[in-house]
Amino acid sequence: MSKNNLFALIVLSAAFTTTGAAADVAHLQDASTQSAAAQSDAEEAAIRRVLDQFRTTQVPLSRAMGIAERLHEGSKTADISFEISGPPVYRVRTIKNEHVWENVVDANTGTVKGKEIASSLKELDREDLANIVALKWIKQELSDAVQAAEKAAAGNALAGGLMREGGKLNFVIVVASGDHLREVMLEPPKIGKQGSAHHH
Numbered sequence: 449m450s451k452n453n454l455f456a457l458i459v460l461s462a463a464f465t466t467t468g469a470a471a472d473v474a475h476l477q478d479a480s481t482q483s484a485a486a487q488s489d490a491e492e493a494a495i496r497r498v499l500d501q502f503r504t505t506q507v508p509l510s511r512a513m514g515i516a517e518r519l520h521e522g523s524k525t526a527d528i529s530f531e532i533s534g535p536p537v538y539r540v541r542t543i544k545n546e547h548v549w550e551n552v553v554d555a556n557t558g559t560v561k562g563k564e565i566a567s568s569l570k571e572l573d574r575e576d577l578a579n580i581v582a583l584k585w586i587k588q589e590l591s592d593a594v595q596a597a598e599k600a601a602a603g604n605a606l607a608g609g610l611m612r613e614g615g616k617l618n619f620v621i622v623v624a625s626g627d628h629l630r631e632v633m634l635e636p637p638k639i640g641k642q643g644s645a646h647h648h
Contacts, residue, residue, distance in 0.1 A: 495629050501532045502606055502624050505555040509538060509605045512553040513591055515560065516540035520549060525590045526580050527609030529622075530555065537561060543580055548572065579610045582617050586610075586636040590619065597621035597632035610636075 507515075513525045516538075523544040531537055536555040541548060550565040569577055583590075594605045603625030611620045611633075619634040 496627075498530070498532060498606070499624055499627065499629070501536045502530060502555075502604070505530075505536050507538075507553070507555050507558045509608070510591055510594055511558065512538040512540060512555070513594070515553050515558055516542050516549075516551050519551060519560065519564070520544055520547070523547075523549065524583070525608075526583060528590070528607060529609075530606035543569075543583065546570070548580065575612070579612060579617065583610060586617075588619070588634075588636040593619035593634050593636065594621055596634055597623055601625045601630045601632050603630065 509528060509530065513528055516528075517523050517525060520542060523542040526541045526543045526548070528538055528540045531539055538553045538555055539550065540553060541550045543549075546569045548567045548569060548571075550567075552561045553559070554561050569580065572580065590608050590610075594608050597608070597619075598605050598621075601623040603623040605621050605623050606629070607622040609620060611618055613633075617636065619636055621632045621634070623630045623632055
C-alpha cells in the first residue's frame, strides 16, 4: 500500500458521488491518462466535497473508533476512513487475535450500519497481513497516533492506518485542516530496545 493510498481512497469515495460509476476508478488512479491540471481540478473538487461533508458531521473519528472497538471486547482499530459515497460514514477495521472485523459507523449518529464483515487474518492479502500483524508489536495505538496528528496539523482526522513505506512502518493519518487535507506520518515507537537507538 503506497502512502498515497489512504488519501486516494478518500478522494475516490468523493469522486464517486458525482460519477457514480466504478469504471472511473481506472483512470482516476492512472494520472497519465488525464492532463495533470484536469486531474488536480477534479481532485480539488472531490476534496472540497469531502471537507464540506466532514464539517457537518457530528461524530469525530476517535469516537467512531471507540464505537467499533466496543463491538468486540479487546479489539483495536487497524484502520479507519471517512467515506461519502452515500451518507457520510466511517469504515473501520478492528482486530483481535486472528479475527478482523469491518464495520460502518454513521458519521452523524454514531450508529453501526449494515452488516459486519468478519474475516480471519488468513484471508487478508500479504501486505495487509504484514501491517496488521505489525500492529501487535507496536506500543502506540492508532488512537494515540490520531490524537498526535490532530494536534500537529491543527485539525480533525478523517482517516488513519498503518502504511509501509520503503520497508518502514508508519502511521499515516489524514487530517482536515482548514480547507486542506493534510497527511501526517508518524513513526510508531517499537517495543524493545531498538526504539530508543534510532531517534533522528
